Amino acid sequence: MTxxxxxxxxxxxxxLYGVCSxxxxxxxxxxxxSWAFNHPASMVLGQILVIMVLALKLLKLIGKINLVNYDIVTATSCGLLSVLFSANTIMALFALRGxxxxxxxxxxxxxxxxxxxxGYMVFVKKPSPLVFISIMIVTAGTGLA
Structure with missing residues (x-):
């Protein structure tokens, strides 16, 4: 039981999420x-690498990692999600620049x-009432701001 x-x-x-974000x-x-650094993809790669190294160091896993169970099936199942996340982050950095x-x-x-x-249009998936209300409050707050 959890x-x-x-x-x-x-x-x-x-x-912590708010401070980091x-x-x-x-x-x-x-x-x-300020530095006119126009390479968002490099920034994303650097940030991901730094975060991964810091997390592994914090968890004391550097030097103890065993990737035996990581196979091509796992890699391909995560591949599209990783590419889409990276593309989203790179596009966000281009937007932030402007x-x-x-x-x-x-x-x-x-x-x-x-x-x-x-999600509703593609998967015909309706959110729960609490999720719907939460999203509408955040969106209304954004419109108000």
């Missing part, structure tokens, strides 16, 4: 505009709404 995480753990995770936006904007950080963050908050609409 134990439900504590409220403190959930709150600290949300705060916000700081990455400002760092990326600084690199793209606008200010607050506007970028506001527009980015509309992604769940677009995903919900596309």
């Amino acid at each position: 134990q439900k995480p504590s409220v403190l753990l959930m709150l600290s995770s949300a705060v 916000c700081s990455m936006n400002f760092l990326n904007k600084f690199l793209l505009s 606008m200010n950080v607050p506007m970028y963050n506001a527009i980015r908050r509309c992604i769940p709404f677009a995903s919900m609409v596309l």
Whole structure:
């Protein structure tokens, strides 16, 4: 049986996500505009590598990793998702280069709404009432901002 995480753990995770997300936006904007570094794909690759190394170091797994169970089936099942995620991140960096950080963050908050609409149109999948209300509140807040 899985134990439900504590409220403190959930709150600290949300705060950490917010701090990391916000700081990455400002760092990326600084690199793209102040240094005129126009290579978003390189930035994504560098950030992914740094995060992976730091996570492995934190978990004390560097030097102890065993990838025996990682086969071509697993790689192909994750491949399309990895490519789409990387493409999304690169396009977001191109968008960030052309606008200010607050506007970028506001527009980015509309992604769940677009995903919900596309999920309904493509997969005929309806979200739960709580998810629908949450997404509508975030989208309305974005419109208000």
